[in-house]
Amino acid sequence: MAEPVLTVSRLTKRFGDVVAVDGLDFDLPRGVTAALLGGNGAGKTTTLSMLLGLLLPSDGAITLFGENMLTHRYRVLPRLNFSSPYVDLPHRLTVRQNLIVYGRLYRISRLKDRIASLASNLQIEDMLDRPTGKLSAGQKTRVALAKALLNEPELLLLDEPTASLDPDTGDWVRSYLETYRRDSGATILLASHNMAEVERLCSDVMMMKRGRIVDRGSPGDLVARYGRATLEQVFLDIARGTELPAPREAAQ
Amino acid sequence: MTALTTARVPIGDGFSPARVFAMMLRYLYLLRSSWPRTVELIYWPLIQMILWGFMSRFLMTNSSWVAKAGGVLLAAVMLWDVMFRGQLGVSVSFLEEMWSRNLGHLFATPLRPYEWVISLIFMSFVRVGIGVLPTALLAIPLYHYSIFSLGLPLLAFFALLMIMGWAMGLAICGLILRHGLGAESIAWFAVFILAPVSAIYYPVSILPWWLQYVAWCLPSAHVFEGMRTVMFQHTFPLDHFIAAVGLDAVYLAGGGLVFLYFMRQARQRGALMQMGE
Numbered sequence: 001m002a003e004p005v006l007t008v009s010r011l012t013k014r015f016g017d018v019v020a021v022d023g024l025d026f027d028l029p030r031g032v033t034a035a036l037l038g039g040n041g042a043g044k045t046t047t048l049s050m051l052l053g054l055l056l057p058s059d060g061a062i063t064l065f066g067e068n069m070l071t072h073r074y075r076v077l078p079r080l081n082f083s084s085p086y087v088d089l090p091h092r093l094t095v096r097q098n099l100i101v102y103g104r105l106y107r108i109s110r111l112k113d114r115i116a117s118l119a120s121n122l123q124i125e126d127m128l129d130r131p132t133g134k135l136s137a138g139q140k141t142r143v144a145l146a147k148a149l150l151n152e153p154e155l156l157l158l159d160e161p162t163a164s165l166d167p168d169t170g171d172w173v174r175s176y177l178e179t180y181r182r183d184s185g186a187t188i189l190l191a192s193h194n195m196a197e198v199e200r201l202c203s204d205v206m207m208m209k210r211g212r213i214v215d216r217g218s219p220g221d222l223v224a225r226y227g228r229a230t231l232e233q234v235f236l237d238i239a240r241g242t243e244l245p246a247p248r249e250a251a252q
Numbered sequence: 253m254t255a256l257t258t259a260r261v262p263i264g265d266g267f268s269p270a271r272v273f274a275m276m277l278r279y280l281y282l283l284r285s286s287w288p289r290t291v292e293l294i295y296w297p298l299i300q301m302i303l304w305g306f307m308s309r310f311l312m313t314n315s316s317w318v319a320k321a322g323g324v325l326l327a328a329v330m331l332w333d334v335m336f337r338g339q340l341g342v343s344v345s346f347l348e349e350m351w352s353r354n355l356g357h358l359f360a361t362p363l364r365p366y367e368w369v370i371s372l373i374f375m376s377f378v379r380v381g382i383g384v385l386p387t388a389l390l391a392i393p394l395y396h397y398s399i400f401s402l403g404l405p406l407l408a409f410f411a412l413l414m415i416m417g418w419a420m421g422l423a424i425c426g427l428i429l430r431h432g433l434g435a436e437s438i439a440w441f442a443v444f445i446l447a448p449v450s451a452i453y454y455p456v457s458i459l460p461w462w463l464q465y466v467a468w469c470l471p472s473a474h475v476f477e478g479m480r481t482v483m484f485q486h487t488f489p490l491d492h493f494i495a496a497v498g499l500d501a502v503y504l505a506g507g508g509l510v511f512l513y514f515m516r517q518a519r520q521r522g523a524l525m526q527m528g529e
Contacts, residue, residue: 015522045525046522049524052356052360053359054356054359054522054524054525055519055520055522055524056516056519056520074362077360077361077362078362080360081360084356084525086353086356086525087353087354087355087356087357087525088352088354088357089352089354090278090282090348090354091352092282092286092352093278093281093282093285094281094285097278097281100277101274101275101277101278101281102274102357102361104270104271104273104277105274105275105361105362105363106361107268107270107271107362131285147357
């Protein structure tokens, strides 16, 4: 079996007495789209922040592309990227200027061509010379996605990738992500509480509650395991602590 | 869409001038996009120079001390601004990232903190250049005083004050990382705490004896004392120069350590994702 792109062992984050992430163990193979699914405060964003190296774990290990993230962070970071509604791109810079700055930070060769190609794929050509702060929420999401794809990441981390988007733009972003994963072979890990999005995009769902993975499987498996019609109902069962109707061994 | 070609992105552990340049570009784009930011850079040095220029003219006829070296107050005000702008160059560029909630993006790239710091230092040169150079040039026709008449010692004073400004700027960035944007006003007032003991416009000997000990712990006091020695006695004060170099080294190391310590703390607290207005 191929080496996993990402391996997380006993990953824990404590803020004082609060345990935000509590001993997570999981790994992801190349080329899958997986989701961390859970309610507010479940630990999804905290987990993504640790995977990006923006937050230091209290305990545990993260291995990305075979490298220890804590000790070889700078060998790993060029191979991943992220997008989050909680972090902005500089508002006063134009979209093109932002992409140039980030492209140079990743030291991308033929940057001009790369920006042109992304702008065409993501349909942001007409906004390249507009200040980023003056764009609509949907436009900003596409620009953030362009930034996240600049370095053609092998691991793409997305925090609520379609939050605050209208259904049409949300659908467009999901289609784009599906195409990107299929064509590039990249691994995508997204944190979301949008069930429809997770059902459509993900083959692997990790249900989180109070910093722990309480169940894991494909959307179909989870729905069947809980005897429910939709993933949303499974989510509610887990969030409200409802007992499994027919408990089976959770995957991994 | 193309298949993944990871060779596009170099993977390595080393220092990258390209990333330093990328960050400088980011701040230059910002300066270019906002004329009020550029005007602000030149506004205060210019007003200070005009005020102290008239004050000097007045004192030339009423003070034998100033009459001995006409430009002593003008030189002092301009050099003080070098330090202030040097500090602001570091801390305001840093604040720009916090105002735009961009720290999370930056530190998820391969950008090293020290590469960022180097770009902040370069930007402080740019900001000092925009703010102080036109002021110094304008003083020549307005008050018939050229700070460049200090000669080579001017370079030494400039460098020593810039380094002290960077040291303070780094420590201030660290404090803002620790306390968030609620503490941003530190960037604007911190340096003025040192103004009375830096002996900018008067000799250190004027200070109470116990405050003189404090003054001699500041590189700036040695620089301004040295500046007066050059202007009044026309000799380069090597003792003050050596003391200021040594103190600058200590301050810069201290500022860097404070910055790195709070940077690490910010990563422990998860502040890089949350910092913003």
